[in-house]
Amino acid sequence: MNRFLCSAVLAVVLVACSASPEPVAPAPPKVGVLTMVPTTVAVQQELVGRLAPFRSADVRARVPGVLERRVYREGSDVAEGDELFRIDPAQLQAALGSASGAEAQARANAANAKSAADRARQLAPTSFISRSDLDNALAAERSAEAALQAARAATRSAQINLGYATVRAPIAGRAGKQQVTEGALVGQGEATLLTTVDQIDPLYVNFSMSAEDFSRIRAMPLERDAGAGRVEIVLPDGRVHDQSATLDFSGDVVDPATGAVQLRAILPNPERRLLPGVYVTLRATLGQQAGVFLVPQAAVLRDANTAYVLVAGEGDKVVRKVIRTERAQAGQWVVSEGLAPGDRVIVSGVPKARPDAVVTPVPWTPDATPDSPARPPAGAAQAAIPGTGTGAATPAAPASNDDRD
Structure with missing residues (x-):
């Protein structure tokens, strides 16, 4: 009997050991998701421009003579009308004296002719x-009056030429380097260049945009009043200039040599730290685009034809959505x-997600992974595009405790 019981127990144990456990279905993979919220973003273009003086005037010798001295200090700021050079005035003074004598003679002749004409009228x-x-x-009177007017004009011309001996x-603006040294004969046959004065407050920023981009932006339904025309200047060392430029000129003619459209902005330069001729990177705001979404670049996938994203849809099932990307901006599409x-x-x-597969969505933040989601502090907002004042998107609703498991 004992032997029979032992055999039965052994058979039960062997059957129990030979039965395999039921396979357990793997949990849906965790993915970080970002809930899309429409927002308004600034339409910006990063371009390269060159600084140019607001006004530039060549200072030239307008009368012939020998350059006596330079009055200003090279590279200094001068006011309008300040004396810059002096030209030997001796020859010009002699010309003025001769013109004054001719005027006096013409005045005397005019007086005599008038007296003779008055007597003739009486008789x-x-x-x-x-x-x-x-x-x-009467004809002599008129001729003498005309000669007097010509003599007066010659005297005035001589006075003006004498004034040009003092070059102002x-x-x-800022006066540049002296081009002619003292003792040189200037203004003989041509207006000799002496120096250049450049107004560098404000400055012009000259840049260009491809005709394709220019046409595309003009065709967009943009809000032109909200910050449109604002241009930020990025200096060669990477710093953003504390003064913003304002777009003041937009050409309508495409340069056939470059296929680009010329644009220009005015940049305040009160401290005169920026100098003409410097190449700078600029960020031009051309308007505000409403009703768009900002998607991190890591979420946008591409195939041979289109760009698309994967979305956690109804029932946390992955859905493929084809999208249209306008441009990359601040690390987002x-x-x-x-x-x-x-x-x-x-x-x-994203590699864990497959269309029509079920996933476990958890809120995504830039410094989090699906396995260790980091939630932003209460009241925190996503990084905004400069100039918009709105966030890119808000995180998805927190996952339930069951999902996190």
């Missing part, structure tokens, strides 16, 4: 003077079509 009614003599007297700044408010775009863990 004309009495028939003591012929009509021919009267006409001659035509505009306010600006998406104008293909997404709807509330879509949960998969940003991290």
Whole structure:
């Protein structure tokens, strides 16, 4: 009997050991998602421009003579009308004296002619003077008056030329290097260049944009009043200049040599730290685009034809959505079509997601992974595009405790 019981127990144990456990289905993979919220972003273009003076005037010798001295200090700021050079005035003074003497003679001749004409007018009614003599007297008076006017003009011209012996700044700005040394003969046959004065407050920023980009931006339904035309200047050392430029000129002609459209902005330069001729990187705001979505670049995938994203849809099932990307901006893609408010775009863990597969969505932040999601502090916002004042998107709703398991 004992032997029979032992055999039965052994058989039960062997059957129990030979039965395999039921396989356990793997848990859906965790992915980081970002809930899409439509926002308004600034339409910006990063371009390269060159600084140029607001006004630039060549200072030239307008009268012939020997350059006596330079009055200003090279590279200094001068005001309009400040004396810069002096030209030997001796020859010009002599010319003025000669013109003044000719004017005095013309004035005397005019006075004599007027007296003769007045006598002829008095005698004309009495028939003591012929009509021919009267006409001659009146003609002499008119000729003498004309000669006097010419003499006065010659004197005024000589005075002006003498004034040009003192060369003054035509505009306010920074005077450049002296081009001619003292003792040189200037203004002989041509207006000799002496120096250049550049107004560097404000400055012009000259840059260009491809005709394709220019046409595309003009065709966008943009809000032109909200910050449009603002240009930030990035200096060669990477710093952003504390003064912003304002777009003031936009050409409508495409340069056939470059295929680009010329643009220009005005940049305040009160401390005169920036100098003309420097190449700078600029960030031009051309308007505000409303109703778009900002998607991290890691979430945007591409195939041979389109760009698309993976979305955690109804029942946490992965859905493929084709999108239209406008441009990259601040590490994100600006998406104008293909997404709807509330879509949960998969940003991290994308390789684990497959269309129609079920996933476990958890909130995504830039410094988090799907396995260790980091939630932002209460009240914190996503990084905003400069100039918009709005966040890119808000995180998805926190996952339940069951999902986190």
